[in-house]
Amino acid sequence: MIDFELDETLQGVRDMLHWFAESEVRPVALAADRAHAFPDAFLRKVKEMGISMGALSRAEDEQKQRKGPKTVNRVAAIASEELAWGDGAFMLSVPGPGLGGPPVQFLGTPEQKERFFTVFTKDAEARYGAYGLTEPGAGSDVASIRTTCRREGPDWILDGAKCFITNGGRAEWVVIFATSDPSRGREAHRAFVVEKGTPGFRVGKIEKKMGLRASETAELILEGCRVPDANALGTNEGFLGAMKTFDTTRPMVAAMAVGIGRAAIERSTQFARDSGLLKATSMRARLIADQLATAERKLEVARLLTWRASWMADEGKPNAREASMCKAYAAQSALEACTVAITAMGAAGCAGDSLVEKWFRDIKVFDIFEGTGQIQRIVISKRLLEGLKGF
Amino acid sequence: MAEVHSSIRTWDTFKSMIAFSPEEDEQLLVDSARAFAQTRLRPRLRAFEEARGVPDDVRRAFHELGLVGMDLPVELGFAGVSLTTRALAEEELAAADLGACVALDATGLAGEAIRAGGTPEQRKRWLSPFLDDPLQRAAMKLDDAVLGGARAQLLVTADGSVYEGGFTGVEDRDVLGIAELPPAKVNISGAASAKLASDGVRSALFRYAGVNAARAVGCARAAFEHARRYAEERTAFGKPIGHFQAIAFLLADMAMEIDGARLLTWRACRALDRGAADAERSLAQAAAQARDMLAFVTSNAVQILGGAGYVQDHPVEKWMRDARVLAAYGLTADAARAFAASGEFEIGEVLS
Numbered sequence: 001m002i003d004f005e006l007d008e009t010l011q012g013v014r015d016m017l018h019w020f021a022e023s024e025v026r027p028v029a030l031a032a033d034r035a036h037a038f039p040d041a042f043l044r045k046v047k048e049m050g051i052s053m054g055a056l057s058r059a060e061d062e063q064k065q066r067k068g069p070k071t072v073n074r075v076a077a078i079a080s081e082e083l084a085w086g087d088g089a090f091m092l093s094v095p096g097p098g099l100g101g102p103p104v105q106f107l108g109t110p111e112q113k114e115r116f117f118t119v120f121t122k123d124a125e126a127r128y129g130a131y132g133l134t135e136p137g138a139g140s141d142v143a144s145i146r147t148t149c150r151r152e153g154p155d156w157i158l159d160g161a162k163c164f165i166t167n168g169g170r171a172e173w174v175v176i177f178a179t180s181d182p183s184r185g186r187e188a189h190r191a192f193v194v195e196k197g198t199p200g201f202r203v204g205k206i207e208k209k210m211g212l213r214a215s216e217t218a219e220l221i222l223e224g225c226r227v228p229d230a231n232a233l234g235t236n237e238g239f240l241g242a243m244k245t246f247d248t249t250r251p252m253v254a255a256m257a258v259g260i261g262r263a264a265i266e267r268s269t270q271f272a273r274d275s276g277l278l279k280a281t282s283m284r285a286r287l288i289a290d291q292l293a294t295a296e297r298k299l300e301v302a303r304l305l306t307w308r309a310s311w312m313a314d315e316g317k318p319n320a321r322e323a324s325m326c327k328a329y330a331a332q333s334a335l336e337a338c339t340v341a342i343t344a345m346g347a348a349g350c351a352g353d354s355l356v357e358k359w360f361r362d363i364k365v366f367d368i369f370e371g372t373g374q375i376q377r378i379v380i381s382k383r384l385l386e387g388l389k390g391f
Numbered sequence: 392m393a394e395v396h397s398s399i400r401t402w403d404t405f406k407s408m409i410a411f412s413p414e415e416d417e418q419l420l421v422d423s424a425r426a427f428a429q430t431r432l433r434p435r436l437r438a439f440e441e442a443r444g445v446p447d448d449v450r451r452a453f454h455e456l457g458l459v460g461m462d463l464p465v466e467l468g469f470a471g472v473s474l475t476t477r478a479l480a481e482e483e484l485a486a487a488d489l490g491a492c493v494a495l496d497a498t499g500l501a502g503e504a505i506r507a508g509g510t511p512e513q514r515k516r517w518l519s520p521f522l523d524d525p526l527q528r529a530a531m532k533l534d535d536a537v538l539g540g541a542r543a544q545l546l547v548t549a550d551g552s553v554y555e556g557g558f559t560g561v562e563d564r565d566v567l568g569i570a571e572l573p574p575a576k577v578n579i580s581g582a583a584s585a586k587l588a589s590d591g592v593r594s595a596l597f598r599y600a601g602v603n604a605a606r607a608v609g610c611a612r613a614a615f616e617h618a619r620r621y622a623e624e625r626t627a628f629g630k631p632i633g634h635f636q637a638i639a640f641l642l643a644d645m646a647m648e649i650d651g652a653r654l655l656t657w658r659a660c661r662a663l664d665r666g667a668a669d670a671e672r673s674l675a676q677a678a679a680q681a682r683d684m685l686a687f688v689t690s691n692a693v694q695i696l697g698g699a700g701y702v703q704d705h706p707v708e709k710w711m712r713d714a715r716v717l718a719a720y721g722l723t724a725d726a727a728r729a730f731a732a733s734g735e736f737e738i739g740e741v742l743s
Contacts, residue, residue: 001410002417002475004658005665010408074409278733286732293732297655297676304654305647307409325647374640381639384646387623388633 004307006078014078020049021086026355029087032214033358038093043126051083052096052120073248073310077255081303084259088362089214091256092166096120099166100129100175102245103191107234116193119172130171131245132162132194132220139164140375142177143186147222149178156192156232158225161204164369168218169203172196175233176222191233200225211361243320250323250370251309254330257366258306261299261334264359265292268341271348288344295340298333305329321383328376331367338363411654417476420461424480427456428487436488436706443562445494447526453495454525458484460498460518463506467515468522474598475660478605482653485609489713492606493720497521499539500599500721501529501547507598508551508591517545517553530560531595531721532577538720540575548583551592557581600674600722601663604656604681607717611649611685614692614710618642621696621705638695645688652677652684672734678727682718689714 006014024045032038084091097104097120104116120127138144147160158178168174173195181188194201204219234240269292272278277285305326312319338360342349349356367373385391413421431449432439439445453459457470461480465471472480484492493499498521505517521527530543540546541560547553560575619642622633632638659677662670689711693700700707718724729735 002413002657002661003408003410004661005409007408069408071408289732290728293728294679297680297731300658300676301651301655301680304658305651308411308650308654311409311411322650325650328643329647329651377640377643378636380643380646381633381636384619384642385623385633385639387620388631391634391639 004304010075010078013075014082017051017079017082018085020051021082025083025086025090029090029214030353030355030358032087032089034213036208036213037216038090038214040126043093043095044124047095047126048124051094070314070316073251073313074307077251077306077310080252080255081259081262084256085263086259087214088256088260088359089212092212092215095126095128097129098171099131099245099249100171100173100193102248103131103175103233104129104193106244107191112193112230112233116173128167128171130165130168130174132165132168132174132176134164135161136163140372143189144182145177145179145189146182147176147178148182149180149190149192152226154229156190156227156229158192158194158200158222158227160222162220162222163204164207165218165220166369167216168220169206169216174220176220192227193231193233194222194225194227195231198225198227210364211358212365246371247319247323248313250327250376251306251313253366253370254302254306254309254326257330257334257363258299258303260359260363260366261295261302261330261337264334264338264341264356264363265296265299267356268292268344268349269296271345277344291340292344295333295337298329299337302326302330302333321380324371324376324379327370328367328373328380331363331373335363335367411657413476413479417472417479420472420476421479421483423456424458424483425486427452427458428484428492432484432487432491436491436709437703439488439491439494440709445491449491450495450497451525454497458495459525460502460521463498463502463518463521464514467518469518473660473664474601475657475664478601478656478660481602481605482609482612485606486613487609489606489610489613489710489717492609493538493717496602497525497528499529500531500533500595501543501545503595503599504531504547504551504587504591505529505553507594508587508589509553513553513585513587517555530577533721535576536719537575537577540577546577546579547587547592548579549592551587551589552583553585553587554579554581555584596722597671597674598663600678600727601656601660603717603721604652604659604674604677607681607685607714608649608653608656610710610713610717611645611652611688614689614707615642615645615649617705617707618645618692618695618700621699625696625699632695641691641695645691648684648687652681655680672731675722675727675730678722679724679731682714682724682727685714685717 028038028042080091083094097117104113108116133142133145135145135147137146147158147162149156149158158176160178162168162176165174173193176192176194178190178192179188180190200223202221204221207217209217272288272292278289305322309319309322309326312322338356342356342360345354345356348354351357382391431452458480461470462472462474462477463469481492484495498518502518502521505514509517528539528543529545529547530537530539532540532546532548537560541562545553545555546558558577558579558581560577562575622638622642623631625632656677659670659673662673689707692707693711696705696707699705702708
C-alpha cells in the first residue's frame with residue numbers, strides 16, 4: 001500500500017500533542033531560551049502527562065509482546081514534528097532516556113534494560129539518559145575516539161573526555177563509547193552505561209550556544225572512572241551500536257527539523273498575510289510568496305523522506321541510506337525555511353522577542369548534530385557506489 | 392524521539408498507516424511496464440530520435456499490453472487504474488526513454504480533458520476508438536507548439552473545443568528534445584465538433600501534472616543510474632571518480648532529490664485518487680518539485696560524464712534536452728509554482 005493518511009487514532013495523538021505544544025510549550029519557550037533551561041516544575045508536568053523522550057525502545061518491546069504491527073517509528077516521527085513545532089529545545093529537554101535509549105535497547109541484556117530503564121518510571125521526577133560519543137578530537141570521525149577503556153579485575157577503567165553531550169550534566173546515566181585500543185579503530189570500540197556519581201566521572205562546562213539554549217549541552221570528564229562489567233553493553237559491538245542508533249534517531253531529528261521549519265513558515269506566512277503582502281502585486285511581494293511556497297514544498301519533501309525512513313525502521317528494512325537522506329534533506333530545507341521566514345519578516349523577524357529569530361538560531365545545529373550534512377552524504381554515497389572498492 | 396508512552400496505549404489500533412510499498416497488482420503492472428520499456432524502448436532510443444518517431448510495431452505492442460489510456464474509465468473498457476498506479480508505470484516507461492513514453496501516450500492530455508469535461512456520450516465517442524486502434528492519436532493545443540499535433544486525428548484546444556478534423560499540423564524538424572513528438576504548428580480551418588465542460592481542461596492539466604511528475608522521476612532515475620555507473624568505472628588521478636567527494640556528494644544529492652520528488656508525486660497522486668481537498672495544490676507542488684529536480688539531475692549527469700556526457704555516445708545529453716521540453720508541456724513549472732504560491736490559477740498562465 002502506498003498511503004500517506006493518518007488514521008483517526010494517530011490524528012488524535014497528533015492533535016493532542018499539537019494542543020500541548022501550542023498551549024503549554026510555546027508560551028514558555030522564549031523565557032526558557034533566556035534562562036537556558038525549562039523550569040523543573042514544567043518538566044515534571046511533562047513527565048506526568050506521559051510524554052517521554054527515548055522510551056521508543058520500551059514501546060517497541062511492549063508492541064512486540066502484544067504482537068501488534070510495529071508503528072512506533074512512524075508515530076515518533078509525527079510526535080517529534082509536533083513537539084518541535086512547539087519548541088526544539090523542549091524536545092531535547094523532554095525527560096527520559098533520550099539518545100541513550102537506543103544503544104541500551106540494541107546492545108543491552110534484558111537485565112540491563114530493566115535496570116537502566118526503570119529509573120525513569122520509579123518516581124515523578126524529571127530524569128534523563130544521555131549519549132556520549134563526541135569528543136573534542138572526534139566529532140564526525142567517530143572511529144577516532146580517544147576515550148579508553150581497560151579491564152581491571154571485575155571492572156572497567158575509563159579515561160577521557162566527551163563534549164556536546166545533550167542532558168549530559170543532569171543525566172542519571174550516560175552511554176559512553178570508548179576504545180580498548182585506539183590503534184584498532186572501530187573494532188575496539190565498547191559502550192558502557194556510566195551512572196551519575198560513579199567515582200572518576202564528573203561534569204565539565206555547560207556550553208553557551210547559538211540556539212537551543214534551553215537544552216543542556218555538557219562536557220563530561222572521565223578520570224580513572226571505574227565501571228562494573230555489568231554496565232558494559234554488548235561485547236565488541238560498540239561502533240555498531242553507535243551507528244545502529246542513528247538509523248532510528250536520524251529520522252526523529254529530521255522530523256524535529258521539519259517541525260521547526262514548519263513553525264517558521266507558518267509564522268511568516270501569517271505575517272505576510274496580515275501585512276497584505278500575499279495579495280500584493282509588487283515584485284517583492286510575489287517573490288516572497290514564491291519563496292514561502294517553495295520552502296513549504298521542500299519541507300513536505302523532507303517530511304515524506306522522514307516518514308519513509310521511519311516506515312522502513314518499523315518494517316525492519318535496513319534504512320541507513322534513507323535515514324541519512326531524510327536527515328540531510330530536512331536539515332537543509334528547514335534551514336532554508338527559517339532563512340526565508342526571517343527574511344520575509346524583515347526587522348520584525350530579527351527582533352529578540354520574535355520566535356522566528358529564535359528558530360533561525362535553533363535550526364542551524366540540525367545540519368550538525370546526529371551527523372553533519374557531509375557525513376550523511378558519505379553514508380548515502382557509500383551505499384550508492386557499492387561497486388567501488390575501499391570507498 | 393518523543394512518543395506518547397504510557398498515557399495513550401493505542402499502538403495496535405491504527406487502521407490505515409503511512410506506507411510506501413506498492414500492492415501486488417501494482418507491482419505486476421510496474422514489472423510488465425519495465426520489461427517492455429527496457430527491452431523495446433531503451434535499445435532503440437537513438438533510432439526513435441533519428442526517425443523522429445516511435446514506429447507502429449512499438450505502438451502496437453504498447454497497445455497490446457493495455458497501457459494506452461490505462462487510467463481511463465473502466466466503464467469504457469480501459470484498465471481504470473488509479474493515478475497513483477499509473478504514476479508507478481509511467482516512471483518505468485520514462486526511465487527507458489522519456490521521448491517514447493510521452494509519444495506512446497496516445498490519449499494524453501487531450502484524453503484527460505475529454506474524460507474530465509466530456510458528457511458520457513462524448514467520452515464514449517472520442518475515447519473508445521483508442522481501445523481498438525493502436526495508431527489513434529489525440530493532441531492538445533495549449534499554445535502555438537502542439538506536441539503530437541501533426542499526427543493526431545483528434546484535437547482539443549485550451550478553451551475546451553474538440554476538433555475531429557479540419558486541422559493540419561506542420562512539424563518543426565529542429566526541436567530541443569522528446570524527439571518523437573516534435574512540436575507542430577497547427578492550423579485550424581474547420582469548426583469544432585463540441586465544447587467540453589468549462590473546467591475540463593483545468594482538471595486535465597492538474598491530473599496530467601501527476602503523470603508528468605512521475606515521468607520526470609523516471610527520466611531522472613535513468614540519468615542518475617547512468618552517471619552512477621560511470622563514476623564507478625571512469626578512472627582519473629589513479630582511481631574511479633566516484634572516490635572523489637565532489638562526485639560522490641553530487642550523486643548523493645541527486646539520489647535525495649529523485650527520491651523526494653517521487654514521494655511528493657505519490658502523495659499528490661494519492662490525494663487526487665482519494666478526492667482530497669488539497670489535491671490540486673499537492674499536484675502543483677509535485678509538478679514544480681519534479682521539474683526542478685529533473686533539471687538538476689540531468690544537468691549534473693552530463694556534468695559527471697564531462698566531455699563524454701556532451702557527445703551522443705551516451706544518452707545523458709538527450710535526457711537533459713528532453714527534460715526541458717517536459718517542463719514546458721502541460722502544467723508548466725512556472726504555472727505550478729505560481730499556483731502553489733497563490734492558490735490562483737488561470738489557464739492563461741499555462742500558455743504564456
